[in-house]
Amino acid sequence: MLRISTFNVNGIRAAHRRGFLEWYAARSPDVIALQEVRCPLGALPEGAFAGMHAAYDPGTLAGRNGVAVLTRVPPAAVRAWGPTTHLLAPDGMIEDASTGLEPLARPLREFTAEGRYVEVDLADRPVTVASLYLPKGGLPAHLQKPGSMREAPDGGARYDRKMRFLTGFARQVDASRRRALAAGRDYLLMGDFNIAHAPLDVVNWKRQHRSEGFLPEERAWLDTLIRPRRLHDVVRRLHPDTQGPYSWWSWLGESFTKDTGWRIDLHLATPRLARTALTGCTDRDAARDARVSDHAPVTVDYDV
Template identity: 65%
Template sequence: MRIATFNVNGIRAAERRGFGAWLHGCAPDVAALQEVRCPADALPADVFGDHHLTYDPGTIPGRNGVAVLTRQAPAAVRTWGAPVLVRRPGTAATDLSEAGDGIPLARGLSRFVPEGRYVEVDLADEPVTVASLYLPKGGLPAHLQVAGRMREAPDGGARYARKMGFLTAFARQLHRTRRAARARGREFVLLGDLNVAHTELDVAHWRRHQRSEGFLPEERAWMGDQLSARTLVDVVRLLHPDTPGPWSWWSWLGRTFERDEGWRIDYHLATPGLARRARTAHVHRQGQDGVRVSDHGAVVVDYGP
């Protein structure tokens, strides 16, 4: 079973850059997408090939949006309460519906429901629940913000506080979700862009980034708290234990991609039973003819029986 996670940075732009060729060549059985950033009625025709689509576009124009692609129609769909698009291959359905089962939310998550940040499905052909997450990027705390040294205007730590609030609430939610999957007799895998690099192996030139959003000590500590041999396993790090990367994000700016100086912020976090089935893990850096489909690469893991 091949599972991929891919922040496509806008599906319409990704299609122009070769997303369809990537999907055909990679041939994942399951693919979680983030930052789809497209209204349901504007999705490019046939862009998802012969996959079933489960998509929460959110309500913020041009931002966020998460999806799961599957070979078979999902056995169940769950959301945080937002309407979703569930579409068979070869159809042009664009109507959002309440097809998903609402998930009781941990305190602090309800304000994120309209943003299109989370959707999960039960696979029909495997006892596995698959979730796609786009975690807020965040920002710097107020004491680290210096005007003129930031790409964005100082905000007094508002974006940082918002992300930390999400992390606190989502930790409670993730615990519930993992246990609920186990109660249904299913393994669980969280896929997505978590906007956190966990360790020094997860950022090129990590020393210069110790005061960068996504690599702050408190963010890294949060990530560590979600992982253990009994709860969730970082599958890519399990298979690549001692080497930097493999990176999954490179800025569009400068020559970080050409120099392969990136960040590893896209994850497969799986329950131990599924993690033990992981055989290979790699990152698709670019599509055909060397064209970058996104500023992220697709993180692909092959799981055995």
């Protein structure tokens, strides 16, 4: 069995203070995809990655983004978009790790230094595992109404930027999937997609069609990825008729207590790997004050 988790930690330093290592000890995943690590190499807390080998791209934006894939044994290969990816060993040794992904889809080139994607070939299983932090985006210009938004209207700039990312990433993920299959490997894409795919993935879905993260064009983009012969939504496959299980709740108000969340942290696997999934769930914290992050880890056991 191979236990794999994806976890947006909302800052690895804060997550350590709130109980990241305790979660790891209780669940003991073999592989972990992390997002929003948000920490330069020199500021990582002691034991930041729970004694695992870490392929880590912190990016170059201070206090933002950062993705990693943690494994029990050193990965066979590491690939990422930019030049800032490193392999960290449990003993503290650090080496440059990425062989790069070339050619990179043109729309992704503005994102290469942001720490948004890293993939590794597992050394002990025929699987390529990727960690993604997809831009949150914003609303298109015609939906922006001053006074009804938390952020100042931007004329749709954040929305346009996210759509450029989606266009490029659709090409990139297809290339990574094909590369893995050609090498005799399955492909598993995990991370924070910042998009809820279907009505079961968000509370009060009928009210969300004009909300960022549930816009029709965002959901249609996920449709292009989640297809029978491409990638399967593993947790939805295991829980086809369940509301949720949600993986993100706002820090504000009683969202967590009332379970008014969004399912935006996904395992997307090639069909052969998806069929091996035995169990999958959200590791929801017991109480609001016990939360490690505003996201919960999503853990799946694969019979690989």
